[in-house]
Amino acid sequence: MIPLILFLSLSVFCVSAQNDCPVQYTCNNTILHESEVENYCKEHDSQMNGRCCINNQTIIGIDLRFCEITQLNISQPVFSEVEILDLRDNEYEKLTPEELVNFLKLNYLYLPQHIPCPGGNSSWNFTSKDNNMTSCLDQLNPCESLNISCGEPDNAKCQHLGPGTAKCICCPGHFGYKCLNDGEFPTTIFTSSVICPTIVLSIALWFIQGRDVYKFNI
Numbered sequence: 001m002i003p004l005i006l007f008l009s010l011s012v013f014c015v016s017a018q019n020d021c022p023v024q025y026t027c028n029n030t031i032l033h034e035s036e037v038e039n040y041c042k043e044h045d046s047q048m049n050g051r052c053c054i055n056n057q058t059i060i061g062i063d064l065r066f067c068e069i070t071q072l073n074i075s076q077p078v079f080s081e082v083e084i085l086d087l088r089d090n091e092y093e094k095l096t097p098e099e100l101v102n103f104l105k106l107n108y109l110y111l112p113q114h115i116p117c118p119g120g121n122s123s124w125n126f127t128s129k130d131n132n133m134t135s136c137l138d139q140l141n142p143c144e145s146l147n148i149s150c151g152e153p154d155n156a157k158c159q160h161l162g163p164g165t166a167k168c169i170c171c172p173g174h175f176g177y178k179c180l181n182d183g184e185f186p187t188t189i190f191t192s193s194v195i196c197p198t199i200v201l202s203i204a205l206w207f208i209q210g211r212d213v214y215k216f217n218i
């Protein structure tokens with residue numbers, strides 16, 4: 001069962017090599033100017049393709065200004081390496097940490113001024129509201145910034161999932177409520193983390209979800 005799921009997920013999630021820009025919003029390019037993402041892209045020897053900045057087949061930036069976004073839906077594996085994201089000039093009213101799960105490398109997030117940084121100032125080292133925008137810079141690991149305790153360190157540990165999101169996961173050999181039960185744990189999940197951390201994360205979480213993981217949203 002587990003190997004099958006691993007295999008299926010590998011085939012779905014490990015397609016990270018990317019030359020296209022799979023942005024599924026309707027964006028108005030005629031009013032696009034002075035792009036933070038484009039500047040960042042130039043500084044990092046990368047190429048813009050449509051709204052994406054691509055570095056060695058990895059999408060590291062997305063400019064989603066003027067895309068008529070009312071509901072965000074960008075937490076996809078293909079964007080998990082994104083470092084800079086511009087979400088200004090759209091219609092949505094709030095941005096929750098859930099919508100940015102997987103964005104572990106996001107260090108430059110620009111939002112309309114009335115939208116606060118997801119996770120607040122314990123999720124970013126610098127937050128500011130000026131020049132008609134909210135800037136959320138330098139992502140923090142909530143496990144550290146909030147000093148989250150998951151109970152006995154041998155049983156469980158805190159795992160950073162994205163801006164303002166972390167989860168307690170059980171260590172191998174432990175499961176159940178607060179990982180207090182001893183027992184067999186499928187070690188394949190952990191050994192394969194070297195190969196493809198993203199899928200392992202989602203599988204491990206899915207797997208452990210049924211076993212009383214406790215999650216934090218800030």
Ligand SMILES: *[C@@H]1O[C@H](CO)[C@@H](O)[C@H](O)[C@H]1NC(C)=O
Nearest residue numbers: 026027028029030031032066
């Ligand atoms: C894009 O924006 C320009 C300038 O505001 C406007 O004239 C044009 O109609 C817009 N195009 C679309 C498809 O909304």
Ligand SMILES: *[C@@H]1O[C@H](CO)[C@@H](O)[C@H](O)[C@H]1NC(C)=O
Nearest residue numbers: 016017018045055056057058
């Ligand atoms: C691009 O990525 C591939 C595989 O991830 C790596 O082997 C290669 O060295 C990288 N090339 C550059 C120029 O970074």
Ligand SMILES: *[C@@H]1O[C@H](CO)[C@@H](O)[C@H](O)[C@H]1NC(C)=O
Nearest residue numbers: 022024071072073074075076
């Ligand atoms: C979110 O994006 C995924 C992948 O592109 C798509 O399959 C799904 O239908 C989208 N969901 C919504 C609510 O737009």
Ligand SMILES: *[C@@H]1O[C@H](CO)[C@@H](O)[C@H](O)[C@H]1NC(C)=O
Nearest residue numbers: 088089090112113131132133
């Ligand atoms: C500030 O941002 C809002 C929404 O993004 C936009 O409608 C408005 O024109 C901007 N104002 C200025 C002065 O740039």
Ligand SMILES: *[C@@H]1O[C@H](CO)[C@@H](O)[C@H](O)[C@H]1NC(C)=O
Nearest residue numbers: 120121122123124125126127
């Ligand atoms: C973080 O936010 C809290 C509450 O809004 C505030 O009291 C605190 O001073 C802020 N800390 C920093 C470093 O900005």
Ligand SMILES: *[C@@H]1O[C@H](CO)[C@@H](O)[C@H](O)[C@H]1NC(C)=O
Nearest residue numbers: 125126138139140141144145
């Ligand atoms: C936050 O920024 C300050 C000033 O640049 C730096 O000294 C500190 O190490 C940063 N903290 C983290 C957790 O990155």
Ligand SMILES: *[C@@H]1O[C@H](CO)[C@@H](O)[C@H](O)[C@H]1NC(C)=O
Nearest residue numbers: 144145146147148149150151
């Ligand atoms: C973090 O939490 C642990 C256990 O709850 C405590 O021993 C430690 O002193 C705390 N560290 C900081 C920097 O607050």
